[in-house]
Amino acid sequence: MNCISELHRRRSVLAAALALPGILMSNRALAHDHHAPAAIKSVADFDAAVWAQLLREGPRPAAYVFTTTYCSTCPEVFELLHARISAARRPVALAAVVMDAQGARALAHAHHYTGVTRLYAFNGFEPEIRQAVDPKWRNITPYVVLLDRQGRTQRVIGPPDAAQLKAWLA
Amino acid sequence: MRAFMKQTLALAGLLLVLSGAGAQPAHMPHRTARAQLASGVAWAPDGRLWLAGLDTQNRLFVQTAPAHELQRWSAPRLLDTAGDAISADGENRPKLAFGPQGQVVISYTQPLAQPYTGMIRMLRSSDGGQTFSAPFTVHADRQPITHRFESIAFDAQGVLHTVWIDKRDQVLAPKVGKKSSYRGAAIYRNASRDGGATFGPDIKVADHSCECCRIALALGADGRLRALWRHVFEPNVRDHAFAVLADDSAAGVVRASFDGWQVDACPHHGPGLALAADGGFHAVWFGIRRQGDDDVAAVRYARLNADGSPRLDSVRMLPDEGAEHADVLAWAQRVALVWRSVEGAHSTLKAWLSSDGGQQFRLVTLGQVNGDNDHPRLAQRGERMVVVWRTMKEVQVHELHF
Numbered sequence: 001m002n003c004i005s006e007l008h009r010r011r012s013v014l015a016a017a018l019a020l021p022g023i024l025m026s027n028r029a030l031a032h033d034h035h036a037p038a039a040i041k042s043v044a045d046f047d048a049a050v051w052a053q054l055l056r057e058g059p060r061p062a063a064y065v066f067t068t069t070y071c072s073t074c075p076e077v078f079e080l081l082h083a084r085i086s087a088a089r090r091p092v093a094l095a096a097v098v099m100d101a102q103g104a105r106a107l108a109h110a111h112h113y114t115g116v117t118r119l120y121a122f123n124g125f126e127p128e129i130r131q132a133v134d135p136k137w138r139n140i141t142p143y144v145v146l147l148d149r150q151g152r153t154q155r156v157i158g159p160p161d162a163a164q165l166k167a168w169l170a
Numbered sequence: 171m172r173a174f175m176k177q178t179l180a181l182a183g184l185l186l187v188l189s190g191a192g193a194q195p196a197h198m199p200h201r202t203a204r205a206q207l208a209s210g211v212a213w214a215p216d217g218r219l220w221l222a223g224l225d226t227q228n229r230l231f232v233q234t235a236p237a238h239e240l241q242r243w244s245a246p247r248l249l250d251t252a253g254d255a256i257s258a259d260g261e262n263r264p265k266l267a268f269g270p271q272g273q274v275v276i277s278y279t280q281p282l283a284q285p286y287t288g289m290i291r292m293l294r295s296s297d298g299g300q301t302f303s304a305p306f307t308v309h310a311d312r313q314p315i316t317h318r319f320e321s322i323a324f325d326a327q328g329v330l331h332t333v334w335i336d337k338r339d340q341v342l343a344p345k346v347g348k349k350s351s352y353r354g355a356a357i358y359r360n361a362s363r364d365g366g367a368t369f370g371p372d373i374k375v376a377d378h379s380c381e382c383c384r385i386a387l388a389l390g391a392d393g394r395l396r397a398l399w400r401h402v403f404e405p406n407v408r409d410h411a412f413a414v415l416a417d418d419s420a421a422g423v424v425r426a427s428f429d430g431w432q433v434d435a436c437p438h439h440g441p442g443l444a445l446a447a448d449g450g451f452h453a454v455w456f457g458i459r460r461q462g463d464d465d466v467a468a469v470r471y472a473r474l475n476a477d478g479s480p481r482l483d484s485v486r487m488l489p490d491e492g493a494e495h496a497d498v499l500a501w502a503q504r505v506a507l508v509w510r511s512v513e514g515a516h517s518t519l520k521a522w523l524s525s526d527g528g529q530q531f532r533l534v535t536l537g538q539v540n541g542d543n544d545h546p547r548l549a550q551r552g553e554r555m556v557v558v559w560r561t562m563k564e565v566q567v568h569e570l571h572f
């Protein structure tokens with residue numbers, strides 16, 4: 001049991017380390033995202049430690065869309081968020097977090113997520129990571145976390161409404 | 171640990187430098203493959219319990235356990251799927267069914283290159299599972315579109331039914347902007363009267379199903395199959411619908427739940443269905459229901475009438491806020507609801523057991539495990555009921571005692 005905990009802790013630390021370059025990516029690097037997002041060529045691990053760090057030190061404002069490879073209602077939310085970001089004409093991170101696939105399988109879906117600037121994939125037991133994001137969240141996707149410039153969050157199942165989008169990029 | 175932290179920070183720093191102050195790392199993290207644990211189980215006519223699943227290399231295997239010693243699983247036997255990719259996560263999984271004349275069929279969804287597309291594939295045995303055919307596609311429609319989340323079962327006349335989620339109608343529907351004007355997907359089915367050797371035409375059961383929840387099947391008192399699935403009622407209410415799977419059924423689609431959950435999202439959480447002693451049904455499902463000022467997410471149980479309509483006064487929540495992917499079995503007055511409850515890394519397998527047709531239940535904890543695990547899978551042979559729970563370490567079998 002101790003060995004498992006130690007192994008898990010090391011994996012979390014390692015995952016956080018691997019995700020650091022993305023977390024620390026400056027808003028300047030995102031500056032042209034609202035014009036033409038570059039093709040996503042890599043996928044970063046996502047777990048509780050990475051999420052805590054993203055909330056604490058990640059880009060702001062930002063949107064995180066939690067999705068699965070079989071969620072056919074999810075692409076519409078990316079389109080909605082991308083349109084809002086484009087209209088705002090400012091650098092905003094739009095991340096896809098794939099919950100059921102890693103590596104190349106997750107990457108294969110990236111082109112389906114309009115405007116995405118960063119791709120993550122769950123690394124670990126899905127319900128455990130999901131509960132770290134929101135203990136009440138019951139695996140319904142898309143699950144959207146909107147992070148505003150001050151670090152305040154709005155959590156939405158399905159597409160955010162106009163008021164939520166306005167508050168996000170106010 | 172300190173040395174490890176230093177190494178980790180050094181690695182992070184190196185990655186930052188290599189990534190050009192903010193560019194993304196050049197390589198994806200390398201890790202060993204995780205097994206997709208979602209499996210199917212069924213009793214064979216000879217009393218052996220069968221399991222079909224994927225190994226760590228995503229290869230299809232079967233293994234069996236004798237009726238008198240259900241924890242003693244045989245070594246996994248790999249089956250040739252001609253290189254098919256196989257979906258075995260979320261509510262997708264390989265499934266097994268046994269026919270009346272030595273037939274064994276194993277079905278799965280083969281994901282295609284485009285997202286959300288797939289084919290329903292099947293392997294067939296006519297010698298009790300000693301040998302299997304090459305995989306074949308079950309439905310007549312061969313467009314590279316959604317044919318996924320199949321369920322299979324033999325009815326009392328020995329007819330094999332396959333039911334699945336299908337988007338051929340959505341593809342044909344006019345678009346409003348980029349979006350299809352068609353609500354959700356559709357439920358299609360076909361039937362095979364020779365145990366999977368040949369199949370009848372694809373038949374639409376219902377327009378406007380939800381897109382990625384499992385479909386529950388149960389035999390009715392008349393020996394015909396019933397299906398229960400998550401539907402998208404107008405405008406976007408994801409409640410449940412019920413139908414008889416028969417060519418001569420005039421009943422159509424009956425609404426079976428009234429949570430009134432309006433959402434433009436995928437719950438990934440399909441229902442369970444079992445025949446009740448009085449000819450009605452026991453049903454279990456997940457939904458979010460407005461109760462007072464609150465939206466209450468819960469797995470709920472209810473009795474359905476024989477036509478699938480709910481007895482609204484029988485609706486109750488399972489006694490577990492964390493319940494997910496519950497399923498149901500019944501025999502005479504015995505009813506078993508089984509589910510998984512997760513808290514962090516810790517999962518608990520629970521059952522709610524009734525001996526009076528679902529009026530009163532007692533809560534039982536069947537098992538606990540840390541780490542990845544499948545949803546509980548139920549199998550029934552007459553009054554004997556078992557729960558099969560596949561974890562990273564083992565396949566547990568729990569006999570249900572009332």
